[in-house]
Amino acid sequence: MLVKDRGKSIRIRKLEVMQRRVIKLHPKYLIMEDELSGRLAGHFGEQSNDYFLKPFRNFSVMHDLRLTAHESYFQIDTLLLSPRYLLNLEVKYITGTLIFDHLNQVIRVKDDGSEEAFRNPIFQVKRQQSHLIEWMTKNRTPPIPVRSLVVMSNPRTIIKALPSNKDVLHYITHSPYLQEKIKVIDKMYTDEKLTIKEVNKLSKMLVRHHVPENPDLLKRYGIEDKDIIKGVYCTECFYLPVVRKKAVWLCPKCLHKSKDLHLYSLSDYVLLFGKSITNKQLCEFLCLSSRHIGKRLLNDMNLPHTGGKKGRVYTLPDPY
Ligand SMILES: [Zn+2]
Incomplete structure (x- = not known):
């Protein structure tokens, strides 16, 4: 059951307006366009991943949640809720090869052979997971196990890791294998921790506490009134x-x-x-x-x- 759908984020919509209305000679125009194309690729990657979630009708599905943690916020791409456990999915659309080395660094090798450091998505989901558990404790919701997965929505992304890196096996999956992965996780959590009513209550509470992001992009890109068409x-x-x-x-x-x-x-x-x-x-x-x-x-x-x-x-x- 879909509880909260995803739309294009305010950030993407602002960038689309800026692409249309900021003069092309602005020194930050190309950086802004780059941000837009990266975020659109991410958005469509998340959408294409939704297809793989269709068989899981007994989960409540929420997309694009942003909740407060301490003085700041944390974001969750997709959250699946069941009476037995919650599953946090972070969807990534990445081109090229991702190498997880023995120092926990992640290096992306692009198709042209160039390399760049990449934010470790496993750390990212672990952080989201602990923020979510903290949030539920603070809001006095009944305890329930939380699992997290990084879902690679581009089937051509190659993942390379040392066999000793158990985290990669545990946390990362390609979207076509997501169903299989969820079936395995499903077998690990057999106890019902919440009633259906409590699951519904929790999802309503999450929707109520969702804070849409509204970044000041004009300020961030140094765009003044005279730069706007x-x-x-x-x-x-x-x-x-x-x-x-x-x-x-x-x-x-x-x-x-x-x-x-x-x-x-x-x-x-x-x-x-x-x-x-x-x-x-x-x-x-x-x-x-x-x-x-x-x-x-x-x-x-x-x-x-x-x-x-x-x-x-x-x-x-x-x-x-
Ligand atoms: Zn026209």
């Missing part, structure tokens, strides 16, 4: 900016016409700057020729607002 973009061909003629948006490139295109660009605004907006800010962001048009668009959206007629602040809806 303004205007309304075309949802068909992504051309920016489209023109407004007789209260209709018209894309000069693909000739797509719509009355509502500004709503998608305001969704970009929310991801870049947050939900509060004044008419002046709206006019500047959408490149409107008069504040009367801005006022009309804001009125049509029927948004909650504060303040008098001058300098009124509107609250935009959540991004699409």
Whole structure:
């Protein structure tokens, strides 16, 4: 049973808006695009892995959980809940070869032969597991064993380790073998620690405590207002900016016409700057020729607002 689905993270959605709206000459543009493509590969890797979870209908499945630990947060890609144990899955889409050496270092050898140090995913899942156990103790949930696995979602990733490295065998699996691995783990935990009702209660509690990540990427990449391309973009061909003629948006490139295109660009605004907006800010962001048009668009959206007629602040809806 799917309890919590995954969508594209706020971080990916912000990066997509930045790819569209930050000037290409910005010194950090390529680094930002690199981050986006890496995170999209991870996202699609996690999604493709969901296919291998389909046979496990008796588990409650939660994706993309972010919970507090001490002053910080920990994240879990996929959590399977059963009355006998919980299974934490960290999905990795990696190209090339991963070598686990005798010093617990992980080296990634890319297809071109170059090497780079890689964060040890086994340490990562062990840390998540102890954070999760701590979290459950703190929230007084009934004790239940937790297991963790690193799932390699790219079937072409090669794992190399010394035969003495038991951790690799214990913690790492390729997604096509995940079912077999879960069957083995299943046989190890035969005692029911929770009732179905308690499992449901625990999953509801986890959903309630989930804190979506909302990083300030403009600050991190040093992007200023002047680096952002303004205007309304075309949802068909992504051309920016489209023109407004007789209260209709018209894309000069693909000739797509719509009355509502500004709503998608305001969704970009929310991801870049947050939900509060004044008419002046709206006019500047959408490149409107008069504040009367801005006022009309804001009125049509029927948004909650504060303040008098001058300098009124509107609250935009959540991004699409
Ligand atoms: Zn277009």
